[in-house]
Amino acid sequence: MSTTTHQNTNGIVEAEESPPITSPAYPFAAIVGQQELKLALLLCVIDPTIGGVMVMGHRGTAKSTAVRALAALLPPQKAVAGCPYGCDPARPAPNCPHCSQTQRAARNAQRASATRPVPVVDLPLGATEDRVVGSLDIERALVDGVQSFAPGLLARANRGFLYIDEVNLLEDHLVDLLLDVAQSGVNVVEREGVSVRHPARFVLVGSGNPEEGDLRPQLLDRFGLHARIATIGEVAERVEIVRRRRAFDADPHAFAQGWEKAQQKLQRQIKAAQKRLPAVQLPDETIFAAARLCVALGIDGHRGELTLCRAAGALAAYEGQDAATPRHIARVATLALRHRLRKNPLETAGDDTRIERAVAEVVTEG
Numbered sequence: 001m002s003t004t005t006h007q008n009t010n011g012i013v014e015a016e017e018s019p020p021i022t023s024p025a026y027p028f029a030a031i032v033g034q035q036e037l038k039l040a041l042l043l044c045v046i047d048p049t050i051g052g053v054m055v056m057g058h059r060g061t062a063k064s065t066a067v068r069a070l071a072a073l074l075p076p077q078k079a080v081a082g083c084p085y086g087c088d089p090a091r092p093a094p095n096c097p098h099c100s101q102t103q104r105a106a107r108n109a110q111r112a113s114a115t116r117p118v119p120v121v122d123l124p125l126g127a128t129e130d131r132v133v134g135s136l137d138i139e140r141a142l143v144d145g146v147q148s149f150a151p152g153l154l155a156r157a158n159r160g161f162l163y164i165d166e167v168n169l170l171e172d173h174l175v176d177l178l179l180d181v182a183q184s185g186v187n188v189v190e191r192e193g194v195s196v197r198h199p200a201r202f203v204l205v206g207s208g209n210p211e212e213g214d215l216r217p218q219l220l221d222r223f224g225l226h227a228r229i230a231t232i233g234e235v236a237e238r239v240e241i242v243r244r245r246r247a248f249d250a251d252p253h254a255f256a257q258g259w260e261k262a263q264q265k266l267q268r269q270i271k272a273a274q275k276r277l278p279a280v281q282l283p284d285e286t287i288f289a290a291a292r293l294c295v296a297l298g299i300d301g302h303r304g305e306l307t308l309c310r311a312a313g314a315l316a317a318y319e320g321q322d323a324a325t326p327r328h329i330a331r332v333a334t335l336a337l338r339h340r341l342r343k344n345p346l347e348t349a350g351d352d353t354r355i356e357r358a359v360a361e362v363v364t365e366g
Helices: 035-046 063-073 097-108 129-133 138-143 153-157 172-184 235-250 252-258 260-279 284-296 303-318 326-337 351-363
Strands: 003-007 013-017 053-057 077-080 112-116 120-122 134-136 149-151 160-165 186-191 194-199 202-208 225-229
Touching: 035 053, 035 063, 035 202, 035 225, 035 260, 035 303, 035 326, 063 120, 063 160, 063 202, 063 260, 097 194, 120 153, 129 134, 129 153, 129 172, 134 186, 134 194, 149 153, 149 194, 153 160, 160 172, 172 186, 172 202, 225 326, 235 252, 252 260, 260 303, 284 303, 284 326, 284 351, 303 326, 326 351
Parallel strands: 013 112, 053 202, 053 225, 120 160, 160 202
Antiparallel strands: 003 013, 077 112, 134 149, 186 194
């Protein structure tokens, strides 16, 4: 592996390592169907404050494939060289223990940075809390006699994705902790004489199989969006899935090259949406539409309106619009509200049907 360095116009020394030749990820644009899952992931990439995605679906329905494919689609990111939290060299996090110690020197010297792919961190079911949040570096404590923090999985996931398969089987206190960090963007560790705050901004994606039980409602409500995916029933689409997967397995590079134009188009849309998002307006009529919808459905709390508005703004930015409208609220309503509905044993209609009916009555007429 070779390493090259160059200095950019801001005086930052950038180190770029030539990555080893590896098989490319399955192209995001080549995933057949699962429009709801793909839209939810795209919206959370455009606006990470939406709060992540909970995906429920049967095994083998492209859940993990979609997450890794989207991460591979995003352009490589610059990170401060040597920073265990992967801070952006142009805007290091003010609460980063590494960069805060070096930022004074960095003002008067060249800051080194490196290029890396967007991280995707898998959180295994058996992970301990220490491994997730970080802990005392035992080796340094024994060898050097000093207290030092050993960053955990949350540090590795900063500015990327944290993916939890079978999140409904993860211990509740860990899920609660992850949701807290995902919402605040900061991981706070106070233990064993170690007191550390570090940046941990990531898109949290949890997936599960409905046959193995749902996440507790109190935790499920804190995910921004909830996507339900099912095994595709159309024969033509199932055939196309097999064809594309066989072609990818036979020659991943050739398959990826064949989808390169579609990938580049989607990449440009994402970058343009991220740039446009801060300027997207949220008129009062759109906020009123979100509030009326939540009242009509009896949604507890106010996360429903907030998520609806954020998701509508991200969708408007993705579509190149200058303002989020009630139409955007209607399009993201199912994703944002299906997991926040009160369970009524006397209600015969399904969750999605209830939301669609309320949208037709409240948003369209309002």
